Amino acid sequence: MLTIWTYDWIPGGDKGPRGFVRDLRLRWACEEAKLDYVVKSTSFEDRGPDHFKRQPFGQIPFLEDGGITIFESGACLLYLANKSEVLMPRDKADAAETLQWTVAALNSFEMISVPWFFLGGSKKPDNPLSDWLEKRLGHIEGVLQDREWIAAAQFTVADIIMADVLRQTRAAGMPLRPIIQDYVHRICARPAFEKAYADQVAHFTAADKARSS
Amino acid sequence: MLTIWTYDWIPGGDKGPRGFVRDLRLRWACEEAKLDYVVKSTSFEDRGPDHFKRQPFGQIPFLEDGGITIFESGACLLYLANKSEVLMPRDKADAAETLQWTVAALNSFEMISVPWFFLGGSKKPDNPLSDWLEKRLGHIEGVLQDREWIAAAQFTVADIIMADVLRQTRAAGMPLRPIIQDYVHRICARPAFEKAYADQVAHFTAADKARSS
Numbered sequence: 001m002l003t004i005w006t007y008d009w010i011p012g013g014d015k016g017p018r019g020f021v022r023d024l025r026l027r028w029a030c031e032e033a034k035l036d037y038v039v040k041s042t043s044f045e046d047r048g049p050d051h052f053k054r055q056p057f058g059q060i061p062f063l064e065d066g067g068i069t070i071f072e073s074g075a076c077l078l079y080l081a082n083k084s085e086v087l088m089p090r091d092k093a094d095a096a097e098t099l100q101w102t103v104a105a106l107n108s109f110e111m112i113s114v115p116w117f118f119l120g121g122s123k124k125p126d127n128p129l130s131d132w133l134e135k136r137l138g139h140i141e142g143v144l145q146d147r148e149w150i151a152a153a154q155f156t157v158a159d160i161i162m163a164d165v166l167r168q169t170r171a172a173g174m175p176l177r178p179i180i181q182d183y184v185h186r187i188c189a190r191p192a193f194e195k196a197y198a199d200q201v202a203h204f205t206a207a208d209k210a211r212s213s
Numbered sequence: 214m215l216t217i218w219t220y221d222w223i224p225g226g227d228k229g230p231r232g233f234v235r236d237l238r239l240r241w242a243c244e245e246a247k248l249d250y251v252v253k254s255t256s257f258e259d260r261g262p263d264h265f266k267r268q269p270f271g272q273i274p275f276l277e278d279g280g281i282t283i284f285e286s287g288a289c290l291l292y293l294a295n296k297s298e299v300l301m302p303r304d305k306a307d308a309a310e311t312l313q314w315t316v317a318a319l320n321s322f323e324m325i326s327v328p329w330f331f332l333g334g335s336k337k338p339d340n341p342l343s344d345w346l347e348k349r350l351g352h353i354e355g356v357l358q359d360r361e362w363i364a365a366a367q368f369t370v371a372d373i374i375m376a377d378v379l380r381q382t383r384a385a386g387m388p389l390r391p392i393i394q395d396y397v398h399r400i401c402a403r404p405a406f407e408k409a410y411a412d413q414v415a416h417f418t419a420a421d422k423a424r425s426s
Contacts, residue, residue: 056356057321057349070309075316078291079309096283096292103288107319108270115328119341128332136270143269 001036002080003064005054006200008041009207018204020168022073023061024196028160029077031192033084039203074106077157087157094152101151101158105165109136113169122173133174140166141177148186155190163187214249215293216277218267219413221254222420231417233381235286236274237409241373242290244405246297252416287319290370300370307365314364314371318378322349326382335386346387353379354390361399368403376400 006023023039030037042051047058055062055071062071063079070079078099081088088098116129140162144150151158166184170176176184187193219236236252243250255264260271268275268284275284276292283292291312294301301311329342353375357363364371379397383389389397400406 052352052355056352057317058352059321068306068309070313072313072316072320074320075309075313078312078316093281096281096288099291100283100285100288103285103291103319104270106316107285107287107323108272110320111324111327114324115342118345129328132331139265139269139271142265 001038002030004030004037004039005042005062005064006039006060006203007044009044009211010204012204012208018201019197020171021060021200021204024200025073025160025164026061026063026076026080027196027199028164028193029080029087029157031195032155032160032190033080033086035080035083039199041203041207074102074161077161078102081157086155087160089152089154089156091152094154097151098156098158101156102161105150105158105161109140109162110165112136113165113172113174116174117168117172130174133169137169137174137177137180141179144179144183150183155187159187163193214251215243217243217250217252218255218275218277219252219273219416220257222257222424223417225417225421231414232410233384234273234413234417237413238286238373238377239274239276239289239293240409240412241377241406242293242300242370244408245368245373245403246293246299248293248296252412254416254420287315287374290374291315294370299368300373302365302367302369304365307367310364311369311371314369315374318363318371318374322353322375323378325349326378326385326387329387330381330385343387346382350382350387350390350393354392357392357396363396368400372400376406 004023004026006021010017010021012018027037027039042060052058054069059071061073061076062069063076070076077087081098088095112129112133116127116133119127119129121127147153149155149159150162163184166176166180167188170184217236217239219234223230223234225231240250240252255273265271267282272284274286274289275282276289283289290300294311301308325342325346329340329346332340332342334340360366362368362372363375376397379389379393380401383397
């Protein structure tokens with residue numbers, strides 16, 4: 001049985017972070033691969049030594065699997081991918097392509113999109129990272145032009161991370177080109193995403209009720 | 214036989230990028246694991262469709278292994294780690310920890326350090342990413358306080374990527390705290406790093422001579 005750790009609560013609001021917290025990536029992967037999991041909570045407001053011991057940057061998610069604890073959502077996705085070919089095909093070339101695009105989403109795209117968001121996203125008209133982000137979107141558009149999935153000609157864990165970083169970018173106000181928009185729409189129409197999304201929102205909404213009672 | 218692809222030439226100068234181009238990570242891993250490899254070049258100045266086909270962002274490095282081509286230095290490192298326990302131990306918990314810290318270097322540290330460098334590094338006194346970068350360095354300092362290697366109580370591919378992103382940050386003008394500085398010094402004193410570094414510098418220096426003749 002896997003345990004996905006997330007915060008016990010986060011602030012609400014129109015544009016998230018509810019529905020965008022990174023535990024969603026792990027829920028989604030488990031749903032796709034039909035892996036048994038439970039979700040447990042750690043305090044958002046009081047991040048003590050026990051939290052930092054399991055996640056040295058004081059963030060979430062982290063994953064427990066028997067005696068193994070692993071943090072970094074990207075690492076957790078690759079860890080889960082070892083458990084199921086639904087998430088990463090076993091053919092060597094396909095596995096390499098899945099790994100490559102998982103890391104590309106983390107280190108070639110999110111490396112720009114997250115700091116861009118941090119600097120104000122589209123609300124900051126002279127955001128110094130906007131041009132770079134647009135350029136990367138242009139490259140990704142070229143890649144997606146003739147493929148349904150980002151890697152290995154099938155749904156993989158790379159689609160989970162790529163679609164997630166793209167929809168976060170859109171939520172921060174960057175319009176997506178039609179080909180990318182179609183891709184995100186297609187990947188996020190999967191029942192596993194919808195369940196993961198609904199479950200995360202329900203988790204934080206229930207925490208609101210507990211706090212106000 | 215593995216082929217590491219890099220540029221045929223890059224501009225020189227006091228502070229790099231020579232000695233910091235990311236093919237170094239792959240050379241270093243191959244040297245550590247004693248994997249046979251050759252280095253081939255693609256044009257820095259004319260990046261044509263053939264380059265973008267193999268690396269859709271027009272960057273390097275990418276790796277060839279028989280019929281498999283894989284880009285993203287982080288993905289290449291994890292790919293090479295599958296070939297040798299020198300780079301990633303086979304024990305499940307140790308392998309998970311190695312994966313976790315490899316991704317942490319890419320997605321929790323380099324995600325800030327590279328945009329920080331892009332925005333001017335320490336030359337920009339009001340660099341809007343400096344505080345965030347300092348905070349992450351503080352967390353990493355805490356982790357390194359009582360360990361020699363970043364993961365799995367032994368040298369792994371996670372040390373290659375972590376030491377590399379840290380020394381790049383130092384080169385961009387961010388002073389490293391003593392514990393981190395000692396770590397980088399220790400990891401980069403390894404003969405495999407020294408050979409990879411010298412070989413990369415020699416590769417670009419030879420290209421200068423060819424251009425001027």
